Amino acid sequence: MRAVLGGAAMVTVVISALILFVLFRGAIDFFRSIGWDFGILVDDSAAPGWFPRRERFDLLTIVLGSIVMGLLAMIVAVPLGLGTAVYLSEYAPPRVRRIVKPAVEVLAGIPSVIVGYFALKFIAPNIVDPIFSPDQPRNMLVAGMAIGVLVVPIMASICEDALRAVPMSLREASFGVGARKSTTTVRVVLPAAVSGIVAAFIIATSRAIGETMVAAMAGGRDGSGPRVLSPLEPGLTMTAAMTNAAGGTDQVKAGAPFQVLFFVGLLLFVLTMSLNMIADRVVRKYRQKY
């Protein structure tokens, strides 16, 4: 029995090894296809961009796309998620908590493709268009806001855990010298929970960068596009570039335009993995404190 159960646990190691193998092998194939010409990864033409079928792979285009949409997402998720967490942990009466907490959990369970639909059919026409009137209905702002909605529950639940881990005795100490609830929250509880909040931020950022469907549906570019920075322009993330390379319109699964997905995948893997590991370390640090 021990061997059977142990074998099941080993499967996870095999999975990791296979992910690494597949990504590395594909990335090497990609570089072989482009003749190890790394210069191709930074397009220095007058109009740089990501045009895989024309063999133009400007990494900056998709990395910037991911960063811009990730940033927009965090601008939405940090105030909403942290605010909700502080409210739930410090202010909410039990009755309200019994409603708000499950609602946040339901939001966490909404499939991202449905959030993508919401971005296209609500955020774009009803929020972004009337306020910013962008040239294209689908743009980085629409996608970023929707990704933000998607990661709010992650931000909220990890922050709430961190706030609840702050011992009650610290709050009592603060109230005991006549501090207000708001002062206690800002000056005692939040500083004591700061590493948990930082970890929540990193994990949520990692999720936002790894999010695929919303970026693909609402980002506004189908597999290629110029390098842009403005949130009101359509943009392309690393993840959307991957799905487009795999599926897309042409079914030919060969050559650099296809193989590039492994290289981008490797980059994304390393990026999210590093973020998660940093968050893990930060979390472990705050566990030691109490």
Add this chain to the structure above:
Amino acid sequence: MIQVQAVQPERTAESSVVFSVRDLNVFYGEFRAVRDASFDINENEITAFIGPSGCGKTTVLRCLNRMNDFIESARVEGKVQYHGVDLYDPQINSNEVRRRIGMVFQKPNPFPKSIFENVAYGAKLSGRFSKTEINEVVENALRQAALWDEVKDRLKASALGLSGGQQQRLCIARCIAVKPDVILMDEPCSALDPIATARIEDLMQEIKKDFSIIIVTHNMQQAARVSDRTAFFTTEINPESDRRTGVLVEIDSTRKIFSMPSDERTELYVTGRFG
């Protein structure tokens, strides 16, 4: 049910009353934790609350600076007057109350900040002091708490690096720095060793000229050593619900409580035959 009438002692002429509590009842939801407590607390004295566990002494203590506000189910009935002001008047600002009536807790609970920041915290809140004055307030508070000499070279170090006894004196300094009128102490020595306990007890004698102190303790010797007056609480079992409710049996000078108490239950307790 046995009716218990708390015995009120004759008041000494020269001491003035800080708290005047009448018919205090505390409920946690449906459960009555304390029944009909009435007593006075005098200024610049140390009053000890003693009694078996579950007798409501901590609950009563926490009513005196509205710390019970933070327990969702807690409900307080009766009158708690502080210098003649009803603390449970809806007009009262409970934060102002706790600025005047500070609290030291069972387990030392320093903030995970520097020693200086811990003591300065409450004083800064009041907004009464300038930056240089704060330094002075912190030093004075630490001196009063007999901690200054031990920490003056490492005020910027984390308070979590202090020993348990030092942490508790730091918490007392944090409380003093707000310049309260009363200090409530909830079993402040229960987590400390005998030497650290002795230092806190000495400290209480030192500072009682400036503050009125109420201390909850499960240690009768401590009550006998440090307090001027002692209140004895006990539990009563409600025969219908089989639940225990705390009642105040008597409050009197400590010498009287420990030598010739008026109530038989007090005598059984202080002589160690009950509780």
Add this chain to the structure above:
Amino acid sequence: MSTVELSPTDLRNREKSRGSLVLGFGLLVAVTFTLLSLFVLLARIFTQAIPAFRERGTDFITDTIGSEPGISGIWPGLFGSFGIGVGVLLLAVPLGLAAAIYLEEYAKPTRFNRFVIVNIRNLAGVPAVIYGVLGLIIFVGWLRPITNGGSVIAAALTLSVLVLPVIIITGMEAIRSVPTGIREAGYGVGATRWEVTRDHVVPYAMPGILTGTVLALSRALGEAAPLIMIGAITGLLPETSLTGKFTAIPMLIYNWSGRPDSAGGAIGWSNSAAAAGLVLLVLVIAFNLTGVLLRQKFEKKRVGT
């Protein structure tokens, strides 16, 4: 200190500081927006879905995908999602549970076993699209003889791998919460480790294990990115066979959301997409409710009533 000169008005200073008002208001705004985004999202799906159901009735469920929203249904999508769900239940749940049991009950805290656990936590944070790359190469490519390429089987395998870490982590938490006394009682009467695990630990941990299963299943049903990677069809004519081309409900939502709503027909593609989204939400909620009911049943058993 002499008698305190105290005027009652000192204590009645109820003026709120600006800071506490700002904080309280800010928190309320944050919570309101969080709740509002959920509410508006659900309301949007619901109101957009109603016309599709009114127009199509149960045909929307039982019809195959058509070229117009007015004649389109989600049957092939349901078939694909059903296959994925069954695959996860048959494959990922037993495998994940076995791994959780091994790591909690059998494995010694060696350096390697610690690495295995850290590795599982890392796998849980790997973006879904990367599991899609894995599925594309391993299950669509290498295992083509079994899966026949981008089929429901390949999708079920890919998503099983994706949810495996979730099942293991929640399973481990559930097993860890089993009181040591229960194990000792078993060993005390001479049971082997496996007997104790099978007869006492797993039944006691069942509510937690079920929670993990429901979580994993909901996640597998909602994922679309890995399906795109392994080549789920988004156009016409996917078959309802285990080894042929396939689609799933999230793929339909993805595809239909992107199509323009032509004027004319009674309903547009966005209505169809919303209706498919509603079906997906109902499925996920149904699983969660089943999980809650099962959990209550097991918890009752645990206290022995």
